[in-house]
Amino acid sequence: MSTPVDPASPAPPVASAAPVTAGTGAGPAAGPAAEARSGYRAVFAVPEFRAVFASHLTSMLGEVISQIALSVLVYRISGSPLLSALTFALGLLPYLVGGTLLAGIADRYPARRVLVVCDLLAAGLAAAMVVPGMPVAALLALRCLSAAIGPVFSGTRAATLGDILGEGDLFVLGRSVIRIVSQSAQLAGFAVGGVLLVAVAPRTVLMITVVTFLGSALVLRFGTRRRPARAAAAPGRPGRLLGSSLAGTAALLADRRIRALLLLSWLPPMFVVAPEALATPYADALGLGPAGLGLLMVGMPVGAITSEVLVGSLLSPRARARLTLPVAVAAMLPAVGFLARPSLVPALVCLMLAGAGISYTLGLDQWFIEAVPDHIRGSAMTLMTAGLMTTQGLGMALAGVAAEFWPVHRVVAGAGVLGTVCVLLVVAEVRRTARAAG
Incomplete structure (x- = not known):
């Protein structure tokens, strides 16, 4: 995790340029000076970012592996598919609680301290899951606590990237790298976790995740700089943590521009x-085996990783800003193709195209950090993360409920149509707030 920087120590040099309004009228983009310095190589040239990258890679692999191991452990103890599935659902649902009630932590305390403590707590909770004889209810409760920590950690880290990389294009590309790592870790983590569970017991695999969280804490403690808490200079902040968190959330949602950008990050x-x-019932409807299902499951992550790398490497900040809104809408359209009940290969193409739509967030990140006041940036990033995870969990749940009444291919296509309408409404609001902001 990362800590606030020593105020006497200047931040590492970052690209800075006066913002330029994008051609879409949706928000500012970085100017020519920033474009000249943009690129993933420039991001990795910052030593602190390399530490954050190593920490995220380590802890993300541990998190994915622990999900599989805990699911298997719960199933072996209880024999219940429902309880086993709950271990995954409980990794999403507490995000809303942690992201709203604990968001103030990201601004009230030094960032490095928050990040390191979150990693240590995650390691402690994973270690508690290893205790022999731990009942299923206790395992699920530990999973909830671990998930509630997630948005605080993610929001604090995202805000710290602004301190490490500045608020220009390097910040956008740094956030892109974090997303690429998350998608890649899902692909690698599930594979590694499956292999480990063949060789060793689930509790042994969970002990490996303890080591990954401890390793992440060490990297952040000694690889990042100390920075003061953001909220120290913020006027009128409530003294208590809960009041501070709720007040910060209310202030963010009351701002029309920030609210529109949050909705644009959550709805697609x-x-x-x-x-x-x-994917599972759809593969079953097509008569596909486990191999076919596996291909469908990797479609979105592969599309997301590919688009992030290409858009971040080949397009300038101004070009990415112009594409933000069209791509956000276009990301909905591949799902409509499921109305034709495509076979494996066309369905895989649709999933990869849908995953590629994640590249709209590169432009969105720049607009968001420019719209949010610095003293509540940590709370803003925490709220964005919590809302993102919650809306995804809600979307999955609603899709499952709808599939109980209608064919799967029609539900997927309907989600594409409804999503297109909703995102178009949000896009219109983003444009209006951009014009209002001048």
């Missing part, structure tokens, strides 16, 4: 996850 993923959530 909420609808895009429908085909992924229903």
